[in-house]
Amino acid sequence: MGDHDSTEESHALRGPLDRTALREFCTVFEDVEPLATGSLEGEIRTTGLRIALDDGIGRASSGRFDVRWSTADDYNIHYTDDLDRDLRWDVHPHDFPAPTGDGHHHPPPDATSDPDDVEDSCITVTTIELVARATVTLWRHAYDRGTLSGTNGLVDPP
Amino acid sequence: MTKDVNETVTDEWVDETTTFQRVRSVMRTTYDGQTASDIADRARVSETTARKHLEDLTESGYVESASNTEGPTLYTRSTESLILEEASDILERVETGKLVQEINEMETELESYRDEFDVETPEQAALEGTIIDQQTLTAWQTTRRNLSFARTALALSGSKETVQATNAV
Known part of the structure; x- marks a missing residue:
């Protein structure tokens, strides 16, 4: 599992990171998903949350969410796995031509920041508890289907 | 779905x-x-x-x-409630020795930002029109926030010991 490229764009969250929010996200995620184990990045100098998944999507054997959440409720929810596949759901101001809101999605396989590929985020709920639950649901859906394609919930087979 | x-x-x-x-x-x-x-x-x-x-x-x-x-x-x-919640959580996770070490490291980090931008706080930088990139600003503000929680944790740890000792008399 490689370290994803931390571009400047992914660090454009407003405000300091919120340790309380990260702990809440962690608790909710672990409660709802038995395969998940969360740990703070820095117990005191807390700069993020890592959630390890015991199993991978499709051919992958494991996966991980790296979460950053600010006091302004901006966030990065970055998924990466041992096949070096990445995707990310973000909420923060950006200068992509689309979408118009702060919520956006960097699709797999490499969480591209190509303006032509960045999508609207399928996550419209905003409270930590609901965003964490939505993330679990989206992961579970991809896990059950064995594929990362369509994970952003916009491509829904009838 | x-x-x-x-x-x-x-x-x-x-x-x-x-x-x-x-x-x-x-x-x-x-x-x-x-x-x-x-x-x-x-x-x-x-x-x-x-x-x-x-x-x-x-x-x-x-x-x-x-x-x-x-x-x-x-x-x-409530800010007080929040600070206490974080300080208590920190105490549950680390020993005092580690806590002191982390506090020192955070203070060193903040010192380096103050030297680099020649201001005491990120807010002062904004007032003076000093330009700081968003990434550094977030890191600076995050460390200040975490340091506040950590300092409270250390004080809380000491006070708990004292109060519990006096309660036992």
């Missing part, structure tokens, strides 16, 4: 929690004053229910309320 993920998780949340749990969960990280009406929307409860729970949460010190004659009461997570 036949049902929108947002609807699904909202329904699950409402099914699995009490109205009080939802209001408290929403208030846990509400740092800007919000009205009972807005909080009710976010917590998926009626405004009357939100108001009732907010009064209880204010009573117990979890939430601070600011009433004014010009508009509705605004509710915010």
Whole structure:
């Protein structure tokens, strides 16, 4: 599992990171998903949350969410796995031509920041508890289907 | 997925929690004053229910309320309650020795930002028009915030020892 490229764009969250929010996200995620184990990045100098998944999507054997959440409720929810596949759901101001809101999605396989590929985020709920639950649901859906394609919930087979 | 993920998780949340749990969960990280009406929307409860729970949460010190004659009461997570919550959590995770070490490292980090930008705080930099890139700004503000929690944790640890010792006499 490689370290994803931390571009400047992914660090454009407003405000300091919120340790309380990260702990809440962690608790909710672990409660709802038995395969998940969360740990703070820095117990005191807390700069993020890592959630390890015991199993991978499709051919992958494991996966991980790296979460950053600010006091302004901006966030990065970055998924990466041992096949070096990445995707990310973000909420923060950006200068992509689309979408118009702060919520956006960097699709797999490499969480591209190509303006032509960045999508609207399928996550419209905003409270930590609901965003964490939505993330679990989206992961579970991809896990059950064995594929990362369509994970952003916009491509829904009838 | 036949049902929108947002609807699904909202329904699950409402099914699995009490109205009080939802209001408290929403208030846990509400740092800007919000009205009972807005909080009710976010917590998926009626405004009357939100108001009732907010009064209880204010009573117990979890939430601070600011009433004014010009508009509705605004509710915010109590800063003291938040600081204490984080400080207590830190104490559960690390030993005092490690805590002291981390505090020193954070203070060194902040010193380097102050030297680099020649201001005491990021807010002062903004006032003076000093340009700091967003990434550095977030890192600086995050370390200041975490340092505040850590310092409180250290003080709390010392006070607990003293108070417990005096209680035992």
